[in-house]
Amino acid sequence: MDFLAHWGLTLSVFLPIVGAALIAFTPKEQEKTIKFLSLAFTFLPLVVGVLLLRVYHIGMTGMQLETNxxxxxxxxxxxxxxxxxxSLPLLELTLLVTFLCAIYSLKWLPEPHNPKGFLALMLLLETGMAGTFIALDLVLFFIFWELVLVPMYFMIGLWxxxxxxxAAIKFFLYTxxxxxxxLLGFLAxxxxxxxxxFDVLQLQRIGPSLPSGIQNLIFLGMGIGFAIKVPMWPFHTWLPDAHTEAPTVGSVLLAAILLKMGTYGFLRISIPIMPHAARTYAPLIGALAVIAIVYAALNCLAQTDLKRLIAFSSVGHMGFVMLGIATLTQIGVNAAVFGMVAHGVITGMLFFIAGSIHERYHTREIPQLGGMALRLPILGGLLAFTAIASLGLPGLAGFWGEVLALLSSYNPLSALSSHTFRVYMVAGGIGTVLTAGYLLWMIQRVNLGKVPAQWEGKKLVDVQPLEMVAWAPLLLLTLGLGLFPRLIFDVTTHSVIGLTKLLGG
Amino acid sequence: MQQVVFGIVAALIVFAAVRLVTTRNLVHGALYLLAVLAGAAILFLLFLAEFVAWVQVLVYIGAVVVLLLFGLMLTRAPIGNMALDSQTRPLAAVVSLAIFGITSTIVWKTFKGQTVHFSKPNTVDTLGRAIFSQYVLPFEIVSVVLLAALVGAVVLARKEE
Amino acid sequence: MPVAWVLILSSFLFSVGIYGVLARRNAVLVLMSIELMLNAANINFVVFNLLLHSISYIGQVFALFIITIAAAELGVGLAIVILIFRNRSTVSIDEVSLMKW
Amino acid sequence: MQIDYAAVAPELVLTGALCIVLVVDLVLPDNRKGLIMPVSLLGVAGTLLALLALAGDPTRTTLGGMFVVDSFAVTLKILFCVAALLTLAMSYDYLRKEGIHQGEFYFLLLCSLLGMLTIASSRDLLPIFVSLELVSVPAFVLAGLQKIDVKSNEAALKFFLFSILSTAVMLFGMSLIYGITGTTNLAEIAVRLAATPVLRSIAVLSVFFVVVGFGFKISAFPFQWWVPDTYEGSPVPVAAFLSVASKTAGFVGLLQIMFIAFHGLADVWRPFIAAVAILTMTFGNLVALTQRHIVRLLAYSSIGQAGYILLPLAVVNVNGGSVNHEAFAASIAYLLIYAFMEMGAFSVAVAYGREGGYFIDDYAGLGYRAPGLAVVMTVFLFSLAGIPPLAGWAAKLFIFRAVIDGHEYWLAVAMAVNTVIALFYYAKVVRRMFFEPAGDGPLGVKVPLLLQATIAVSTVMVLLVGILPDLAAHLARMSTLV
Known part of the structure; x- marks a missing residue:
């Protein structure tokens, strides 16, 4: 237990990279070994991650399981x-989703067929993503942050x-x-x-007393980095391309985890270290978030590509997360963290489904699908379920993050103008309606309607057992988090209180 | 006396240098270079740097110019009038005039009041001592440079069989 | 004798050398122009040595080394020119430019 | 005069080695010339050993105060020796295939190396000048060694003309410095510049000429015109040697002069250096975007890198202090790291070039035909681009750190933008290798053992320093002059 408390985090983060190295030295022909390695080296970190829950004290504010x-x-x-x-929920989410991706990859690998390269990159990606959520040193954080770049570049560009x-180069360059x-912000x-x-915890003590002009400048520099990753409007344009072009597993990881790195950066670094600047920029962030929500929803109405639609919906959902953060209140930040996890689970699931639809229909064009509920009842059902979760139906995971984010903007941090944020709330509310609109419309067009002529009489395979195994945890979480939001809130609240205290909330 | 010598030699150098960069004949160019080098050698003598002056004569005039002429002949470069200038002459003139203007103004301002006094010339002896005591390091390095240049020139100029 | 006169002469020599480098397109003539610049530096070193009464004679020594090195470099330079001429029968810098950017 | 032979031991060993190489080359029959390579390798290795014996010693000064062996000198000399070893290993098979005489090649390479060793210890304008010539003169010949290749001839000519031109300008500047200070010793120059109320304009003018002279050597804008042509025309290992060792030698001379002799005038030359650095990196990176030949791409990228290395000089403080220390250490650390990534990239170019070609188009689909080579090339290119956790990232971090420490935020932003531009062309090559179908190039490139060794050493260093940047940073901080 003692070992776990000191080195558990390190172990869970670096096991995947060990797996990647092992895969790199396995001959290309031994696909079984490679797949086994990828499964093992995503499963082991998950095991470590679950064990970590036993040594983690939920009721405590502040950092735990530190290594320095x-x-x-x-x-x-x-x-x-x-x-x-x-960070705990995000870390666990990372470990879980990558493991599920490894399961999914046992059978479904994107073309061109090269499990060795693909799985090694996936493991590398896991180290980068998980590392970002545990790093408490700015340089270390930066390394993990950038470690994500190259594998994702190759994942999109090759497969x-x-x-x-x-899409690959756009993603690379933007990020x-x-x-x-x-990095310049970190150095400043x-x-x-x-x-x-460079120590984040020390900086949280020192940073707030920095002159406000400096805070504003540094916040802006870092903010660009984080905002591009979130992605906030108007820096979002890489996302639809990257999502649309990426292979299924890439899209899932991108949506479920990569985007959270940006919002996490705001929560872990920018806001606590520079609370003054956070208060200065909060109205702007809120405005951009609301624009993102409405803009994404309107864009979704115009999309015909299923993946592109989900990608734009991500922009909107991340808008809710940013809106929650912008209120700088306990409720808002709690909602944001919840929204991050929920979006990870739901949108990850949606991309899995989109991938499976593409496997079967070889197209993602919504007009060419249609009537899926008739032909593939289980897949159609899952799509409907997840989409409804995504639009924020009460009782499912998507609900809490969005509703609480809107609620919190009725009453933002006292230093912020509540009028402004109430306007945001109204606009965000319109966004939710639009979101519900396009998702329902999507379900209607895909699941119902007439089966297109080319699929008449052709055999289509419904959800297979392996898919079910890979998806079940996400589906259970969608339901579980919706019914028992305390699963997340209990973990986050204490830390969020600590954070908002820094802001004078 | 010295000023008169300096004046004459300076005029020679200026004339030869200008001709060197404007002549349309390669061999004439080499001869003008020779004139500049000789003028510089006289200046060295004037400034009591006897040894430097003789090295200038022996190395530059005795060797460099011969080398240059050899090179010209070996390459059988056309020795008549030919287009030796590129299209950038006006630009070159502007640049070099600017450099001359700035440099001469600044050195004039800096060294305005200072004059050189012609005392007893140093002998080769003192210079030799200096080279072999204080300046051993550069001396040794230069010897390797010469060796490398020798080998290099042979390697490059040698015809492959 | 005012030292500034000498320095203006050397500046002139240096500038003429620059002109030659920029305006000429024959490799040998460019080389000769650079020799002018080297001589400008030499004159400076020698006259400064006199002006400063350097006991170490560093100015003269510097000039000696410059002369020696210049001779060595010229040897190599001419070898290169001969080589080029053998291959292409020209020593013009412009015509030798196969490669740009 | 008492000579401290321990201090000059590495140079003596190397001088002995190059004489032996020359003699061995004369006596060996043509079919046994292969022996010269191991002899040269041993010579450099011996020099390296002699250097390692000096590491950690207190500073030694000898030869009339002109030759100083301190941790700065030792560190850079070790770097030069390592670069020479890598070049030697890279050259062997290349020379045999190209039919270039082995003996002269190694002899000249060792001569050039000797000049690099002495420049790192020179604290006087005179030995700096002669050492620089010892670095360059053999290099002209090396560049022209592919004698029947017109491009190689031209490479040598351009390199030669630009180099002696820069020497002439530099010497003119040095003569003025001597005139106003009456000395050529770097430390003395600093003292006298501070003590005597000389006109600022003449000091600035002479510093300007000296900097311009060095600008050619380090390929700073606008004196970089010779670089791409010379690199492309030279034998490829020579291009690697020029871009790493020769350029580093230029930087070593420049850094010594600027930090020891002229730091008192920093407020005058700082803006000038800043402009040159920014223009250099921007020009290098922008033109690199258009390149189609791998060596030219690397040449322009090395111009860009020179801009980064120059940048910390733009924050140098007149009064000295920690900012100067940081700036100096950042440049040195960058040079140390740069050597390995550049050498690595060139090794791959050599390894693939003979069979596959030197155009970027030739690299199409290399990821499928020779995955190992493609992966290490990616490592080197991304390291040059500054992607963590590869060593180039740490190098850039040090520069950013120094520049921000000097409160020059705009310079940092300009460099940041450049880093992003640079990624385009590095990624272009990577894209060719992996995202395009296997072209009709050779399948499974055979890499000679020695080349494998250079690639392996470079890869290990790039990865190791990337994960533990302190290896380079610590060395750089220990070995500063300021």
Whole structure:
């Protein structure tokens, strides 16, 4: 147990990269071994992650399971990792979803067929994603953040759809552009803090007393990096392309986890370290979030590609998350964390389904589907269920994040103008209606209606056992989190209270 | 006296240098270079750097120019009038005039009041001592440069069989 | 004798050398122009040595080394010119440009 | 005069080695010339050992104060030796296939290396000048060694002309410095510049000429015109040597002069250096976008990298202090890291070039035909682009750190934008290798053992330093002059 408390996090994060190295040294022909390795090295971290829950004290504020070791003494960067209530759900989500992706990949691998490369990259990706959520040192955070870039670039560029190269380079450049500014922000923060440090926890103590002009500047620099990743309107344009072109597993990981890195960055770094700047920019962030919600919903109405539609819906959902964050209140931030997890589960599931539909129909064009509930009742049912969860039906996971985000914007942090945020609330409310509209319309067009002529009389295979295995946890979570939101809120609340205290809330 | 010598030699150098960069004949160019080098050698003598002056004569005039002429002949470069200038002459003139203007103004301002006094010339002896005591390092390095240049020139100029 | 006169002469020599480098397109002539610039530096070193009464004679020594190195470089340079001429029968810089950007 | 032979031991070993190489080349019959390579390799290895014996010693000064062996000198000398070893290993098979004489090649390479070693210890304008020439003169010949290839001839000519031109400009500047300070010793120059009320304009003018002279050597804008042509025309291992060792030698000279002699005038030359650095990186990166030849791409990328290395000089403070220390260390650390990624990329270019070609089009589908080679090339290119956790990332971090420490935020932003631009062309090659179907190039490229070794060493270093950047950072901080 002691070992787990000190090194458990490290273990869960670095096991996948060990797996990636092992796969790299396995001959290409031994596909079974490779698949087994990928399964094992996503399962083991998950096991470690579950065991971590036993040593984690839910009622505590502040960081737990910390490891803090010397790493690059000459520039003052340390290997400092740890989790609190905000990072724990995201870490667990990462470990779970990647494992499910590994299960899914046992049978369904994108073309061109190259399990070795694909699975090794997936494991590499897992280390980067999970590492981002536990890093408590800015340099370390940056490394993990960037580690995600290359595997995802190759995943989209090698195994993606027809416009994969464009999408891959766009994703790469947007993210790199953002992260370079983020790095400059980190460095500026380092030199402004006395004593100079990259340690997030120390900076949370030092940062708030920095002059407000400096805070604003640094917040802006980092904000660009995080905002591109979220993605916030108007930095979102890489997302629909990346999502549409990426292979199923890539889309799932992108939606379920990668996007959360941006919002997590705001919560872990920008806001607690620079509360003054957070208050300054909150109205702007809120405005962009609301624009994203409405804009995404309107765009979705115009989409005919199923994946593109889901991608745009992600922009909207992340808008709700950002709106919650922008209120800077306990309820709002809680809602945001909940929304992040819920979006991860639901949209991850939606992309799985979209992938499976594409497997069967070889198209994602909504007009060419139709009548799926008749031909593939289980798949159609799951699509309906998940889409309804996505639109925020009470009783399912999507509900809490969105409703609480809207509620919290009725009463934002006292330093913020409540009038402005009430306008946001109304606009966000319109967004929810539109969201419900396009999702229901999508369900209607895909599930109901006439079966297109080319599929008449052709045999289509419904959901297979392996798919069911890979999907069941997500479906259960959708239901479970919807019925028992305390599963998340109990974990997050204490940490969120700690965070909002810093803001003077 | 020295000023008169300097004046004459300076005029020679200026004339030869200008001709060197404007002549349309390669061999004439080499001869003008020779004139500049000789003028510089006289200046060295004037400034009491006897040894430097003789090295200038021996190395530059005795060797460099011969080398240049050899090169010209070996490459059988056309020795008549020919287009030796590129299209960038006006630009080159502007740039070099600007450099001359700036540099001469600045050195004039800096060294306005200072004059050189011609005392007893140093002998080769003192210079030799200096080279072999204080300046061993550059001396040794230069010897390797010469060796490398020798080998290099042979390698490049040698015809492959 | 005012040292500035000498320095203006050397500046002139240097500038003429620059002109030659920029305006000429024959490799040998460019080379000669660069020799002018080297001589400008030499004159400076020698006259400064006199002006400063350097006991270490560093100015003169510097000039000696410049002369020696210049001779060595010229040897290599001419070898290169001969090589090019053998292959292409031209020593013009512009015509030698196969590669741009 | 007392000579500290321990201090000059590495240079003596190397001088001995190059004499032996010359003699061995003369006596060996043509069919046994292959022996020269191991002899040269041993010579450099011996030099490296002698250097390692000096590591950690207190500073030694000898040869009339002109030759200083401190941790800065030792670190860079070790770097030069490693770069030379990698070049040697890279050259062997290349020379045999191209029919280039082995003996002269190694001899000249060792001569150039000797110049690099002495420049790192020179703290006086005179030895800096002669050492720089010792670096360059053999390099002209090396560049022209593919004698029947017109491109190689031209590479040598361009390199030669630009180099002696830069020397002439630099010397003119040095003569003025001597005139106003009466000394050529770097430390003395600093003292006298501070003490005597010389006109600022002449000091600035002479510094300007010296910087311009070095600008050619380090391929800073607008003096970089010779670089792409020379790299492309030279034998590829020579291009690698030029882009790493020769450029580093130029930087070593420049850094010593700027930080020891001229830091008192920093407020004057700082804006100039800033402009040059930004223009250099922007020009290099933008033109690199259009390149189709891998060596030219690497050449332009190396121009871009030179801009990054130059950037910390733009925050140097007149009064010295920690900002200068950081800036110096950042440049040194970048040079250390840059050597391995650049050498690695060139090794792959050499390994693939003979069979597959040197155009980026030739790399199409390499990921399928020779996955190993394609993966390591990706590692080097992404490292050059600065993607963590590869070493190039750490190098860029150090630069950013130094620049922000000096409160030059705009410079940092300009470099950040450049980093993103640079990614385009590195990714272009990667894209070719992986995202395009296997072209009609060779299947499964055979890489000679020695080349495998250079690639392996470079890869390990790039990964190791990427994960533990302190390896480079610590070395760089220990070995600063300021």
């Amino acid at each position: 070791r010397s790493w690059i003494p000459s520039i003052g960067a340390r290997y400092h990792v740890g989790i609190d209530g905000i 993606g759809g027809p416009r994969r190269e464009y 790199l552009f953002g992260s370079v500014f983020m 923060l380092y030199f402004r803090a006395s004593p100079h440090t």
